[in-house]
Amino acid sequence: MPELPEVENTLRYLRENGLIGMTIDSIWTESPNNIIGLSPEQFSNTFYGIAITTAERKAKYINISTETSCDYFSIHLGMTGSLSLDDTDAEMQKYCRHVIHLQERKELRFLDSRKFGKIIYQNKPKIPLMLDPLDPNFSLDDLPAKVKTRRATIKSMIMDQSIVPGIGNLYADESLFKAEINPFRPIYLMEIKDFLKLTESIKTVLNNALSQYDKSRESDGYKPEFNLSPWDIVRKENAECFRCLEPMFFARINSRGTYYCNNCQPT
DNA sequence: CAGGTCGCCTGCGGGC
DNA sequence: TGCCCGCAGGCGACCT
16 A cells, blocks of 8 residues: 555655656546546646646655646545556556656556545645654654543554654554554553654654665666565464564454554553 | 544455 | 455545
8 A cells, every 4th residue: 555655655756757847738537536626627728738846745645736836736646556657658557547648758647446546636735743754853752742642542643644644554553563552552541652662663664665665766666566565564363473473463443454463562 | 523434446365 | 267245445524
């Protein structure tokens, strides 16, 4: 699933392959419901002949702005989305749902088997309470007291994009496993040392994944498929815990499949 | 308001 | 082997 490292990988790939400065021609879509805020025709009219000036990540959104300061759009990869910058005559990949045609025979292809991804005109994502987890100053210990005393689970908190930007289900489980914190632990039972430990494990997990993607882009080029991360957590119920060999637990938190080791991760 | 649940959507894996 | 059912989940809408 595209979470923060996968979205960042995609962004770095787009920048390395010269997206900045390319000029938009038109958009084609097989799935207009996933284009938000403008019809595909309006999108094409609005952005025709306009150059892309920046591409930045906010949480799991890629925000693309143009030389007209007010017109920009965001791309969200959903669960199965990926982007590919290709020559117009390059062989078409499976599940291509949208194509942003660029000038000089280039195109940005949005592949997305399950159609959860979106292209959003003038999206204004909520400003999260926390810095981006890749920011060196990111620390969960800086959470406002109002959040620290909530009764919700720690997993739902770190997956809440309005609190911590960019973490999704898989990296949440992995971070909690690494920090030896039970995903069901209520936030108000988290001590300072727990917040610091979880902060460190989030940074480690995300940066490890990102360096895998950086290496991969250097050696084999960008690959739209994800999951290069070497996970420690075993995502299989009753399978042996990687660390203590006790059986792994499965549960749902906010209807997300959650794996944890009840032995290594005390509540 | 906090917090939980649902529905969007479709490929794929497990089970028979 | 082939078919079919249900699971997977980010996010916003909605409910309690």
